[in-house]
Amino acid sequence: MRPAFYARPVVEVAQALVGCVVTHGECSGVIVETEAYHDSEPACHAFIGLTPRTATLFGPPGRAYVYLSYGMHSLLNAVCEPEGVGAAVLIRALEPLDGIELMASRRGVDPDRSRALCSGPGKLTQALGVTLAANGGDLLGGPVAISRRTGRFSDPVVQRDRRIGITKATELPWRFCLSGSPYLSAPVRARP
DNA sequence: CATGGGATTGACT
DNA sequence: GTCAATCCCATGC
Numbered sequence: 200m201r202p203a204f205y206a207r208p209v210v211e212v213a214q215a216l217v218g219c220v221v222t223h224g225e226c227s228g229v230i231v232e233t234e235a236y237h238d239s240e241p242a243c244h245a246f247i248g249l250t251p252r253t254a255t256l257f258g259p260p261g262r263a264y265v266y267l268s269y270g271m272h273s274l275l276n277a278v279c280e281p282e283g284v285g286a287a288v289l290i291r292a293l294e295p296l297d298g299i300e301l302m303a304s305r306r307g308v309d310p311d312r313s314r315a316l317c318s319g320p321g322k323l324t325q326a327l328g329v330t331l332a333a334n335g336g337d338l339l340g341g342p343v344a345i346s347r348r349t350g351r352f353s354d355p356v357v358q359r360d361r362r363i364g365i366t367k368a369t370e371l372p373w374r375f376c377l378s379g380s381p382y383l384s385a386p387v388r389a390r391p
Numbered sequence: 392c393a394t395g396g397g398a399t400t401g402a403c404t
Numbered sequence: 405g406t407c408a409a410t411c412c413c414a415t416g417c
Contacts, residue, residue: 234398242398252413269399270410276398289398321399331412364398384399 205260209235209279209286214375218352223327223343228293228317231377234362238285241367245285255335256285265334272321293317294382302326319384360387
């Protein structure tokens, strides 16, 4: 992935990340679901401005923004847009690729139930072993890395939907899913 | 320093 | 469908 990939409008990057591969150690998976967040809308942590918590979001693009949700789940984001703009793409679900045994053991589920491994933003970080320590790391070459589309994910069909689990700016269609994937955190909603 | 709110998940009715 | 676990951090006194 080139550095300029992330220095674009966050909604564009969110769509472009579907089909890319996230790797941490021996574990990896194909991104099948993302959401975009931007400091211009209140669902984004960066909406409140620059604070210690949001510093990573306003920093250079191509870094990992990892934060703790509900006191127990680490959520992985890719920081986007030029430095000074607070924007990131939340990685919401993966199709498991490598290290499935290890991911299953971290998740405490049967390895045969591969759809239970990474079908949610909290699940995938637990499966990959990503913690708050990854916050601020370089996604191009860091411990947590994202690489470009290959094979059958080279030219994915991506569906748009509204974002999940938020209470503000719920009308924005900033969720992106790999069409027909059985590894999503939730089905794409029917068109209104 | 005390308080309250989550970009979630899994267990349970 | 409902609900609690659990903790970082922003805010307010």
